[in-house]
Amino acid sequence: MNSAKTPTGKGSKGAVGLEKLNDRIRLNLPRQWFNGQQKRVSLGLSWTKENVTFAESLAKQMELDWLSGHFDLTLAKYLPSKKQQLNNVVDLPGKRAEMSLLELWDRWCEYRKNSGIKITTYKITYCVQYRNYIKDAEEAVGDDVIAQCNWLIENRGKTAVINALTQLSYAHNWGIKQGFVSSNPYEDLVTELKKSKAIIKGNKRDEDGHTTDDETDEENDRRAFSLDEVEAIINAYETSKTHSYYTPLVKFLFWTGCRSGEACALRWKHIKQGLSVVSFKDSYNSKIKTTGDTKTYTNRIFRIAEGGKLHKLLKQLESERLEPENSNELVFKGKTGKQVAWLNFFRTWKGAGGYKSMISELIEQGKVKQYLKPYATRHTFITYQINKGMSAHTVAALVGNSADVIWKHYFDEREKEIPAYDF
DNA sequence: AACTCACTTGGTAGGAATCT
DNA sequence: AGATTCCTACCAAGTGAGTT
Secondary structure, X not given: OOOOEOOOOOEOOOOOEEEEEOOEEEEEEOHHHHOOOOEEEEEEEEOOXXXXXXXXXXXXXXXXXXXXXXXOOOOOOOOOOHHHHHHHHOOOHHHOOOXXXXXXXXXXXXXXXXXXXOHHHHHHHHHHHHHHHHHHHHHHHOOOHHHHHHHHXXXXXXXXHHHHHHHHHHHHHHHHHHOOOOOOOOHHHHHHHHHHHHHHXXXXXXXXXXXXXXOOHHHOOOOOOOHHHHHHHHHHHHHOOOOHHHHHHHHHHHHHOOOHHHHHHOEHHHEEOOOOEEEEOEEEEXXXXXXXXXXXXXXXXXXXXXXXXXXXXXXXXXXXOOOOOOOOOEOOEOOOOOEOOHHHHHHHHHOOOOOOOHHHHHHHOOOOOOOOOOOHHHHHHHHHHHXXXXXXXXXXXXXXXXXXXXXXXXXOOOOOOOOOOOO
């Protein structure tokens, strides 16, 4: 360091020296670190009081890292990227060492957005859900990481909290390399949290005597509707004075087992060969109003038997098309002819506010045993195909997941009736 | 014709829960 | 760990019949 100089004005041996060059700061690194080669680093900072303070702490950190054997010879750990330099040098050069939690998080999200996560995850999970967790925890208990963790465990879902804190820890490790923060106070915490979760899982497994089920398996709702219930639900939509326009969608969900987002994204160009082949390529997210790949990134083919229910349904829909020339026309539309807003369909199903619940009414009439969520259309399809004798592998190919997922998440063992689907 | 009232429909948003 | 669906709250606006 520049504070420990020899009588000749040189820096002490093994210390990082600070040099003023044209009113800018340059670091002189000990030759012994680089096999006798001279190594200098310009920080891109002007010689101001707070920048010098920052440079001194950076030099100190380098020395400590060298002594502990953690010195980064590429210097990436200590120097922000060129792009970050441009962003920072002008406005907040002295504060780069300790960025606020939310600012670090936002920069991490931006970085992750360009490195492999889908736009839906970026917007819904990272920019909103996890960001709100961090903001709320910080506002509630301040910057004590233990207190933040405890507050989150108390007030939010545990699995999501662990995921969020894991990401926050990654963000800090990344932030250290970028020069935004100097340490990661979340790392040990996350390790402990994951360990405690594993212990809970382990105990549960021992009690139950199971060896393969994971913690959430017990909570999975894999219930399916019976065939009578399916008929009752379809009939109810068909004869509804207010919501009959959802009938084709309901039938399609029950008869193909596809995901809701896939049905909402389906266009006529995806249905080919005389309405005998549907290819599921896209998924529509009505929350952020975007169409992207399917959840598992795979295109899949669903073949339809000619003359069956499903074939007749598509034939009827095709004959009623408003824009027969437009191959981009949506197969399923909402009341106003626009893309189905899943929430609106959901409101008719479950009921909310002024909406009456179609399912609840059927329960009152004794035609349906219990309320099941719309995704139970998928569970129902899968359960009946399995009961009908189709292999899990084949069913998985039809609905776009794996045989493993079929057994783990979907198949409802209590429904043993033989199905009568004729698609 | 203007108003009000009850009921319905649709939109945004936040966060939990579930699927892969 | 990532991607999507489920569910609720709150609020704006439309509708249609009855009232002033």
